[in-house]
Amino acid sequence: MIDLHSHVLFDIDDGPETLYESMRLCEMGVEYGIDCITATSHLYHPDEIVSFLRRRNDRILRVREEIERRSLQLRLYPGAEVFVDDAIFHASHLDKVTLNGSRYLLIEFEFHGLSARRLIRYVDTVFEMGLVPIIAHPERYSYLQQDFGLVQFLTERGAFFQINADSLAGLTGFEEFDLAYRMVRHKAASFIATDAHSLLGRTNELLRMIRRFQPDISRESLDYMLYTAPSCVLANKDIPPIRRSEHRHRHDG
């Protein structure tokens, strides 16, 4: 499975502090079914892109070296989770922090109090840069929990959504589970990822979380969100629409 959103790199954001902890997260990922991780460390301000890239690329190299030394069956790709606020209106070079150099940009917003109008302007600004927004963990934003119509509006506008596995597993809170599950049911979610930060708390024990998902989420739907759609992102290809058959009951065959 491909984990498209992970804070696996050390000493760059609120993820692991040391190379040792990064490697423990890598090993945990492999143990729980992940064979590809996109390193999406936080970028909080567009002005910090140059120093961010210097540090991120160094950490990628060091973790990759260690993956090879330990013969781990794991591929590691570069990315970022870009915090978007009004600074985006003056931002440049965001194409340098896309997922594996593709046109897809993983973005996050403040968790409360963002108006629909502003959110739509942010998303449109990403499109105007020639990039395609993937909105991280929509189920965690209170203004989306209260407005499913806005989720559908953004989907129709061409934005994609990545939900967190622990939300869909019901490990966080009811509101988060409720929106994550509704989005999967309505084909509004294209990706499931761990957003792993540490060995405790938000981990990358993906298979363990999948076992807690609702049984009516089909195998085909999971394959789509954990392999097919993220593969297209990493290869910079169009993401195919979710087929109707992918929403059959898991036990319907």
Ligand SMILES: [Fe+2]
């Ligand atoms: Fe994150």
